[in-house]
Amino acid sequence: MFFELLAGNLIQGVFLGAVYGMATMGLSLIFGVLKVVNVGHGAFIMVGAFITLALFDGLGISPILAIPAAFGVGLALGLFFYYTVIQRLIKAPELATLLATFSIGILLEEVIKLVFGSEFRGYNWVVGKIDLGITVVPMSKLYAGVGSVVIAVLLYLWFNRTRAGSAMRSVVEDSEGARVCGVNVGAAYAWSFALGIGLTVASGVLLTMFIPVGINPYMGGGYTLKAFVIAVLGGLASPYGAFFGGLVFGLIENGSYTLFALLPGVEPFALTRFLSFMILLVILLIRPTGLLRGK
Amino acid sequence: MLDVKDLESGYGPMQVLWKPSLTVKKGNITSLLGPNGVGKSTLLETVFGSVPPWGGQVLYNGVDVTRVPTHKKVDMGLALVPEGKHLFPSMTVYENLAMGAYPKKAMPHREKNMQLVYALFPRLKERSEQAAGSLSGGEQQMVTISRALMTQPQLIMLDEPSQGLAPLLVREVFETIVKMKTDIGLTVLLIEQNADASLNSADYVYIMHEGTIKAEGTPEEIKGSSEIREAYLGI
Numbered sequence: 245m246f247f248e249l250l251a252g253n254l255i256q257g258v259f260l261g262a263v264y265g266m267a268t269m270g271l272s273l274i275f276g277v278l279k280v281v282n283v284g285h286g287a288f289i290m291v292g293a294f295i296t297l298a299l300f301d302g303l304g305i306s307p308i309l310a311i312p313a314a315f316g317v318g319l320a321l322g323l324f325f326y327y328t329v330i331q332r333l334i335k336a337p338e339l340a341t342l343l344a345t346f347s348i349g350i351l352l353e354e355v356i357k358l359v360f361g362s363e364f365r366g367y368n369w370v371v372g373k374i375d376l377g378i379t380v381v382p383m384s385k386l387y388a389g390v391g392s393v394v395i396a397v398l399l400y401l402w403f404n405r406t407r408a409g410s411a412m413r414s415v416v417e418d419s420e421g422a423r424v425c426g427v428n429v430g431a432a433y434a435w436s437f438a439l440g441i442g443l444t445v446a447s448g449v450l451l452t453m454f455i456p457v458g459i460n461p462y463m464g465g466g467y468t469l470k471a472f473v474i475a476v477l478g479g480l481a482s483p484y485g486a487f488f489g490g491l492v493f494g495l496i497e498n499g500s501y502t503l504f505a506l507l508p509g510v511e512p513f514a515l516t517r518f519l520s521f522m523i524l525l526v527i528l529l530i531r532p533t534g535l536l537r538g539k
Numbered sequence: 540m541l542d543v544k545d546l547e548s549g550y551g552p553m554q555v556l557w558k559p560s561l562t563v564k565k566g567n568i569t570s571l572l573g574p575n576g577v578g579k580s581t582l583l584e585t586v587f588g589s590v591p592p593w594g595g596q597v598l599y600n601g602v603d604v605t606r607v608p609t610h611k612k613v614d615m616g617l618a619l620v621p622e623g624k625h626l627f628p629s630m631t632v633y634e635n636l637a638m639g640a641y642p643k644k645a646m647p648h649r650e651k652n653m654q655l656v657y658a659l660f661p662r663l664k665e666r667s668e669q670a671a672g673s674l675s676g677g678e679q680q681m682v683t684i685s686r687a688l689m690t691q692p693q694l695i696m697l698d699e700p701s702q703g704l705a706p707l708l709v710r711e712v713f714e715t716i717v718k719m720k721t722d723i724g725l726t727v728l729l730i731e732q733n734a735d736a737s738l739n740s741a742d743y744v745y746i747m748h749e750g751t752i753k754a755e756g757t758p759e760e761i762k763g764s765s766e767i768r769e770a771y772l773g774i
Binding site for chain 1: 589608609610613614618619620621623624625626627628629630637638639641642645686687690
């Protein structure tokens with residue numbers, strides 16, 4: 245009975261982990277290219293969640309279609325914030341970009357609060373369940389997990405098979421070298437930031453497909469923290485590292501949830517958070533460059 | 540082919556270039572000599588566009604390119620071999636060279652240029668699947684030069700290509716630079732501290748000091764003038 249429960253939770257953990265991974269790729273991409281830590285990361289996830297909610301509740305549009313819509317909004321937001329804020333701060337000390345992205349996060353939260361109010365919301369997307377024998381997985385979670393994998397694969401192909409992708413990779417490796425090869429480095433920075441934000445906002449859709457409740461303007465904070473743990477697991481500057489970091493994190497979170505639930509008098513969900521940050525601390529102590537790819 | 544007129548630039552409040560002017564003739568190797576810290580690299584970077592110009596003019600084939608963005612200059616056939624190599628360390632040698640063919644006009648010539656640089660540096664062919672970061676300093680310099688050749692340039696600017704190399708490799712680099720002129724038909728602007736080697740391979744020489752051009756002439760004229768040699772080159 246216990247092992248069935250654990251196996252079931254781990255299967256769901258794979259789906260959750262894929263979504264977590266996808267939700268961290270934008271953070272790693274932006275850090276990898278621009279060396280900017282987007283502290284407002286979770287707020288962009290929250291924007292994605294509200295796009296899903298507005299489209300679904302307001303217009304009856306399926307969350308699956310909300311993914312490209314959120315990606316488009318994210319690209320636009322990314323370009324807007326890059327040219328108005330980030331571009332001026334690239335060469336500034338790190339504290340400046342930390343404060344700037346933190347402020348962008350607060351700005352987004354307050355704008356969303358102004359429009360949608362601050363109460364907790366949710367939506368009810370009924371698409372059935374699938375019985376995997378050991379566990380029953382709602383189709384929405386399955387879509388979210390598979391969608392995340394598809395997006396990660398697309399991103400990989402785009403990076404490695406397209407001219408624009410190769411330009412971005414070269415900027416990550418050496419921006420001066422990229423300039424010498426005729427890459428428009430300024431444009432590569434702008435589009436990397438936009439792509440990172442686009443992925444993050446789109447991940448907000450996938451996260452609500454997994455957890456369609458608790459949508460509110462301040463939901464992003466927890467995701468920012470999780471994304472940092474995952475990014476560090478994956479080596480911070482690599483989007484694919486982040487994806488695998490997410491898988492590991494999803495498994496740890498769901499696996500430990502099952503284990504903690506066995507302890508009497510313990511609220512297991514609170515302890516999973518404790519565990520994730522313990523993991524972050526331990527990794528930072530023993531391998532400060534990340535687990536998967538250390539540089 | 541390249542005319543620099545009264546160029547001014549610098550970093551922050553510090554002016555480095557004080558109106559140097561020079562001309563690079565098509566099909567020539569033009570060398571810019573001078574000790575460290577006189578603004579030679581800054582001159583190349585300002586011409587290339589990595590450092591924004593404050594004043595003056597850069598003409599390329601008679602066209603004013605002073606404020607043309609760097610990537611467009613690369614499209615126009617201007618290439619730079621930067622000081623400090625700036626390779627893509629985790630990419631293979633082949634991938635580094637392929638990145639050199641990034642400009643749209645260089646892409647159709649990718650395989651042909653690849654054969655050309657492998658002929659110039661046979662060792663790179665042996666190392667083509669190795670990560671660029673794992674190569675020796677000399678091999679990395681070969682990749683840097685090759686990557687610039689892959690952009691299908693007309694004018695190639697080299698920033699101290701012999702710096703930090705063993706004497707044997709220095710000779711190889713200079714032989715390659717002469718081959719670029721004679722075999723490939725490129726125009727070369729070469730920055731060097733190594734006065735002897737440059738004087739032997741260049742067609743025309745400028746001497747730079749304190750951010751401006753102090754003397755110019757053919758290598759024979761420079762060698763023949765003990766004043767210039769003693770004042771600026773220390774030989």
